[in-house]
Amino acid sequence: MPIKIPDQLPASDVLRSENIFVMPESRAATQEIRPLKVLILNLMPKKIETETQFLRLLSNSPLQVDIELLKIDDRPSKTTPSEHLNNFYRQFDTVKNRNFDGLIITGAPLGLVQFEDVIYWEHLETIMQWAKQHVTSTLYVCWAAQAGLKLLYNLPKRTRKEKLSGVYHHHSHQPFHPLLRGFDDTFLAPHSRYADFSLEYLENNTDLDILATSDLAGVYLAATKDKRNIFVTGHPEYDANTLHNEYIRDFSEGMEPPIPVNYYPNNNPDNTPYASWRSHGHLLFSNWLNYCVYQQTPYDLEHFSEENFTKD
Incomplete structure (x- = not known):
């Protein structure tokens, strides 16, 4: 099924061009089927590149997914045309009274910035709190995962001395967990x-299910018991060249990156x-859409309630 x-x-x-099934709004309007409503809060500077990466992963599912793009505030972007933002991105005020099946909060280049110094931190907190009452399952990616742990578990920011950059081997810890169905025992990401995100730190301070870890990179994948x-x-979601582009960028700025x-x-x-x-990235997103969103979300989103969800 398409997105x-x-x-x-x-x-689009x-x-x-990659032979991914994309359905335009005009065609989707004629189908009598309820698509999943997924909101993407894009915090990355290069929004067109990032939205394409996430849309690519969301497309590999038998489910029809209705995507809406959300921006964090009205500040002008240096890397994304204002016309694009005005045409395709919504403000939070326009969606806050609605319910969604899924929410994805992307990473952000804020690894060395304290939460209280992030210009939109309070607004981000508002959106994360809102999601508890209006979203079936939220996916926090990279920096957003750290922000989510601060909000849900009040975990202080933990920063490495050196940037972690590369492709690491990971081990699956709970092969029968829905998010890991079809995963190899070891995989790259x-x-x-x-x-x-050390294993000991999350085990000692949260009740999360730790699903996949790396000996070098720490925890890769974790989930609340209710999968919300x-x-x-x-x-x-990264393309083959994304890490390369980041490396060249940092090198050109005199940062001497590893x-x-x-x-x-x-x-x-x-x-x-x-x-x-790539294969495990697609599998992770299709598992999330199927087992954490589709299998749990109410058919009528107007009747969304936290009481719909119980811990396994």
């Missing part, structure tokens, strides 16, 4: 963050990198 996005969204041409809050500390681990062939940045995590 439904605005007819003129730039990502990219996805169609990219990370790009300063945040520290999913924390992904890496970037399964070469991303297990990424370039022969560990040489002159060699073209390739994606070794």
Whole structure:
């Protein structure tokens, strides 16, 4: 089944060129089926690139998914045309009285910034609190996972001395958990963050199900018992060249970044990198849509209530 996005969204041409089933709004309006309503709060600077990456993963599902894009505030963007933001992104005030099946909160380049110094922190807290009453399942990605842990568990910010960057091996801890169905015992996933998510720290301070970890990168995937809050500390949505672009950017700014681990062939940045995590990225998102969203959400979103959800 396709994802439904605005007819003129730039990502639609990219996805169609990759033979991904994208349904325009005009065609979807003729179908008598209830699509899943998924909201994406895009905190990344390059919004067109990021929305395309997430839409690619959301498209690999038998479910029809109705996507809406949300921006955090009205500040002008240096990397995304204002016309694009005005045409395709909504303000929170326009959706706050509605219910959604799923919410994705992306990462943000704020790894070295304290929460209280994030200009939109209070607004982000408002949206995360709102999601408790209006969203079936929320997916927190990378920096958003750290922000979500602060909100839900009051965990202080933990920052690594050096940036974690590269593609790391992970181990599945609960192979029969719905989010891990179909996963190999070990798999690869990219990370790009300063945040520290050690296994001991989360085990000692939360009641989360720890689903996948890396010996080098710490916890990769964790979830609340009711599957309404999913924390992904890496970037399964990244394209093959995303880590390379970040490395070149940091290098050009004089930051002397480490070469991303297990990424370039022969560990040489002159060699073209390739994606070794794509299959598990798609599987993670299709599992989330099916088992955490579709299987739990009420058919009539107008009757959404936290009482609909019980812990397993």
